[in-house]
Amino acid sequence: MEYTRPIAELADFFQRFPGIGPKSAQRLAFHLLKMPLSDVEKFASKMIEAKTTVKCCSKCFNMSASDPCEICSDDNRDKKVICVVAETKDLIAVEKTREYKGQYHVLQGVISPTPKSKPSNTKHNVKN
Numbered sequence: 001m002e003y004t005r006p007i008a009e010l011a012d013f014f015q016r017f018p019g020i021g022p023k024s025a026q027r028l029a030f031h032l033l034k035m036p037l038s039d040v041e042k043f044a045s046k047m048i049e050a051k052t053t054v055k056c057c058s059k060c061f062n063m064s065a066s067d068p069c070e071i072c073s074d075d076n077r078d079k080k081v082i083c084v085v086a087e088t089k090d091l092i093a094v095e096k097t098r099e100y101k102g103q104y105h106v107l108q109g110v111i112s113p114t115p116k117s118k119p120s121n122t123k124h125n126v127k128n
Contacts, residue, residue: 007033061106063088071095071104078102086110 002008007029014025032040056062057069064070071077071091081102085091086109094100 056106056108060104061108062091062104063106063108076101 003011003026010029010032011022011025014020014028015022020028032043035043053065054063055065055067057064057067057072059068059072062069062071066073078101082105083091083094083100083102084105084107085094086107088106088108091104091106094104
């Protein structure tokens, strides 16, 4: 027996997330169905808000709701030092140390020495 179409389609969407396989996608779908409608509406609203307001900073390519981002706008940052990171989550990890006070350049991807990885896998391929 198959899941009813709306549950199957919901699970299929969850499965598009990195690290989410079929079982996890099903658990997430059923969890969402058990949530109060008001929480599901808030969740949907927050996803749309993030998707429509978060963009790449024009200076460092950090994901931010402002352009330039909060870090590039901070006059107390050392403009002579740049830390290159693969993704925004890496920038956040460095920031949590509260030790680094320079600027960043976020690649929005990585380039590895494999035939499949090309420069197009970095920020130039980010879709807003």
